[in-house]
Amino acid sequence: MLDGLSHGDRPRFALARPPFYGDNKRLAIAACPRVFQMPATVPPPAAPVDKSGERVRRMFGQIAGRYDLLNHLLSLNIDKAWRRRTVKLVPPAVGMRVLDVCTGTGDLALAYHAAGDGQVEVVGTDFCHEMLEVARQKGATGGRESIPWIEADAQHLPFDDDAFDIVTVAFGLRNVADTDAGLREMTRVCRPGGKVAVLEFTTPRKQPLKGMYGWYFRRVLPRIGQLLARNHECAYDYLPASVGQFPQYEQLAQRMQAAGLSDVVFHPFTLGVATLYVGAKPTTDC
Numbered sequence: 001m002l003d004g005l006s007h008g009d010r011p012r013f014a015l016a017r018p019p020f021y022g023d024n025k026r027l028a029i030a031a032c033p034r035v036f037q038m039p040a041t042v043p044p045p046a047a048p049v050d051k052s053g054e055r056v057r058r059m060f061g062q063i064a065g066r067y068d069l070l071n072h073l074l075s076l077n078i079d080k081a082w083r084r085r086t087v088k089l090v091p092p093a094v095g096m097r098v099l100d101v102c103t104g105t106g107d108l109a110l111a112y113h114a115a116g117d118g119q120v121e122v123v124g125t126d127f128c129h130e131m132l133e134v135a136r137q138k139g140a141t142g143g144r145e146s147i148p149w150i151e152a153d154a155q156h157l158p159f160d161d162d163a164f165d166i167v168t169v170a171f172g173l174r175n176v177a178d179t180d181a182g183l184r185e186m187t188r189v190c191r192p193g194g195k196v197a198v199l200e201f202t203t204p205r206k207q208p209l210k211g212m213y214g215w216y217f218r219r220v221l222p223r224i225g226q227l228l229a230r231n232h233e234c235a236y237d238y239l240p241a242s243v244g245q246f247p248q249y250e251q252l253a254q255r256m257q258a259a260g261l262s263d264v265v266f267h268p269f270t271l272g273v274a275t276l277y278v279g280a281k282p283t284t285d286c
Helices: 025-036 053-074 078-089 107-116 129-141 179-189 209-228 235-245 250-258
Strands: 097-101 121-126 149-151 164-170 190-201 262-269 274-280
Touching (some): 053 078, 053 129, 053 209, 078 107, 078 274, 097 107, 107 129, 121 129, 250 262
Parallel strands (some): 097 164
């Protein structure tokens, strides 16, 4: 007996009997193989994206100088709105400590610093030296020299347990070689009762936007990116490939729960082009 079906029920996926066309059983039998015909070829699964630390560090080092320009151009500046909404949904309070890992050129860290009006301590970390240099320059020119920019791997953060009230990452978690290790480290350094927030690209679920987005992401964006920021690592081919193989929506929420977070929710932005995931670190008495 199949689950949910009585002996008298016929499962929906049961093989259908061949149709009979009057008394011409030969015609019916001849038609039968077409019902079960398999495709001649099955496309092989995509090769896993190379997310080795050395490759990713080298790739972002090569595009650091034009990273912000291309991000804003290719997203039509919508990425700025996504970061503002992240700060609004996971807001800092006076006296809080905020850590932004995989900070890149520091946009989300700078957004938190601005929202805290100088009364929130913000720290940015990244393992790519060239990207951090851009972040330092942006912080200095904007009067935000108080932000420390620390060169560190998200899988091995140089901080004590329970050190920050909010731990964030924007468009960087999928570049970490071990996603689960990165999530565990973010959870470890978050204090009990604090929040972990992950802003990441996702694939829209509904047509026709899903098809349009896929075409742009796979066909147009890599060509523009490579043209404007030439690099030997094909960074803008890596982008759609890494997004396509990264866990999304419920899958990433489950990974966050497995890392020790609770009450995980996600908020799709711009019809699902990007998604913010937020989880809380349980208090010790729970």
